Amino acid sequence: MKRITWLLLMAISIGLSGCSKFLDTPPDQRTELDAVDKIAELLTSAYPAANYIPFFEAASDNAGDKGTGRTEGDIMNYNPWIYRDVDSRDMDSPSHYWYGAYKAISVANHALRAIEKMNKPKETASLKGEALVARAYAHHMLCIAFAANYDPNTAATTPGIPYVTEPEDEVLKKYDRKTLQYAYDQIEKDLLEGLPLLDNSRYKAPKFHFTNTSAHAFATRFFLFKKDYKRAAEHAEAALGRDIANYIRPINSPAYRTMEYNTRQQWYSSSEHPFNLLLAESPSTWGRNYPFNRFGLTYPIYYELVLRGNISTGQMTYGFFGGNALVIHIPKFREQFVTANVNASFGIPYNQIPLFTGDELLLNWVEALARLQQFDSAIELLNTFISKKVIYNTEVREYVPAVHNLNVTKINNYYGNQNLEENIIRTALHFKRVEFLFEGLRWMDILRHRITVRHMLYDGSEEYILGPNSNLRMFQIPDEAVMSGVERNPR
Secondary structure, X not given: OHHHHHHHHHHHHHHHOOOOOOOOOOHHHHOOOOOHHHHHHHHOOOOOOOOXXXXXXXXXXXXXXXXXOOOOOOHHHHHHHHOOOOOOOOOOOHHHHHHHHHHHHHHHHHHHHHHHHXXXXXXXHXXXXXXXXXXXXXXXXXXXHHOOOXXXXXXXXXXXXXXXXXXXXXXXXXXXXXXXXXXXXXXXXXHHHHHHHOOHHHOOOHHHOXXXXXXXXXXHHHHXXXXXXXXXXXXXXXXXXXXXXXXXXXXXXXXHHOOOHHHXXXXXXXXXXXXXXXXXXXXXXXXXXXXXXXXXXXXXHHHHHHHOOOOOOOEEOOOOEOOOOOOOXXXXXXXXXXXXXXXXOOEEEEEEEEEEXXXXXXXXXXXXXXXXXXXXXXHHHHHHHHOOOEEOOOOOOOOOHHHHOOOHHHHHHHHOOOOHHHHHHHHHHHHHHHHOOOOOHHHHHHHHOOOOEEEEOOOOOOEEEEOOOOHHHOOOOOHHXXXXXXXXXXO
C-alpha cells in the first residue's frame, strides 16, 4: 500500500508537469541516497508503473470486433486494433508505457550512481544486481513495443531505442536510438552482470522484485527473442528446474473451479501464490474495462481457442464468465482505487500485473527445447502443463494421464504432418495464447513468429491486415521523445 501511495503521488506529479521533458527526473532526488536501506527503498520503483496489456492485446489476434461495447470511439482500444497511432499519453497508452519504462530506468540509474558513490561493494552487491536487471527489463520491453523484432541478420542496421545508463540531469537532452543490436547487447550485458548478484533474502516482498527465479525467467524470454535457444533453455532450467510443476496455475483444481468471481480476480494476480514470479503495480483501468471493450475477445475467437477443443482432448477449465457473447472473459484483475488521502475527492485505479509467471516460463522452455531437438523433454513439459489445465469432462472432473498426455504420434497426427519441431511449438503457442488471454503476451509471440493478424469490422465493411514486415508492428515514439532527437518509427 505504501508503494501504491507513492506511485499515486508520482503519477499526479507527472500529470501536472509540462510535456517538455523526455525522461522526468525522479522525485527521489530530493533524498540523499547515502544508505543501503534508502537505495533499497528507491529500487521498489525501478519497475515500469505502466500497463502494456491494453494495446498489446488490442493489436493481437485475440481481439475481434463485437460490433458494440464500452469503447465506441475510445482510442486506447480502437486505435491499436486498426493499427493507428494512439495520440495520447494517458494511462494504458503506448506513450504512457514509454514514460513509465524510462521513469523506472531513471530510478535504476540513480540507484547505480549512489551505489558507485557509496563504494561498499559487498553491502550493495544485491542492490546493484537488482538495478541492472530492472534496467535491462525496462529497456527490453521498450524494444518489444517500439522497435522492430530482433533479427540477427538485420539488427546491426535496424533502429533500436535509447539505452540510457546515466541519470538524466537536463531538460530536452538529446537521445540517439542507435541500433537494435546495440540495445540487445546492452540488455544482455546488464542482465548477465546483474543476475548473479541478486539475493532473494534481502526482499520483504520478493514477488515485487527480481529474484533469481524471475530474473532467469526474464533471461529465458530475452534469449527466445534473440533466437539463442540454448541459453534460453539453460536459464529456464536454472529458474525452477524440474520443480516447475509446482509453479503452474492449477486451474483444474477443485479450489479454483469453485472460486467466486471476486476471489478469482484476486487469485490470478496475487503475491501469495507461487505461479506469479514477478508482479508490478500499475495505474490502469484495464481491470474494469477489458470485459466490455468493443475490440476484444469475441465469441468466434473464444470458440476457436477454447470450445473447439485442444490437442490433449481434455476440457480446459479456465472458467470464462459473461452473461452474453459481448462480455466473455476470465476474471484476472482486481482493481484497487487509491486516493492520496482519506479526504481526497480523486484517485487513481491500480491493477496488479503479473510480469512473469511459471506458465510462461514453462512454455518458453518448451519452445527452446523443441528448437534444440530435445523433443522428449519438451513433450514432458507440455504434459506437466496439461496436468494443471484440463479435466476429462463435467462428470469426471480430473486430469487423466492415459487420455490427456501427449506423445510424438499424438502430436504429429493432430497436425497431420511429421514436422515434430514445429508441431511442438504450435502446441506451446496455442496453450500460451489461451493461458494469457487478457494479459498481452500473445503480441510477443506474434512479433517473434512474424504472424499475420487480420482484424475485420463486425459488419465486414473493412479489414485491417498486419503483415509480417509491417512497420505498424512498432508502436509510435511519443512526440516529446521526438523533440529530444529520437527518430520516429516509419509509417
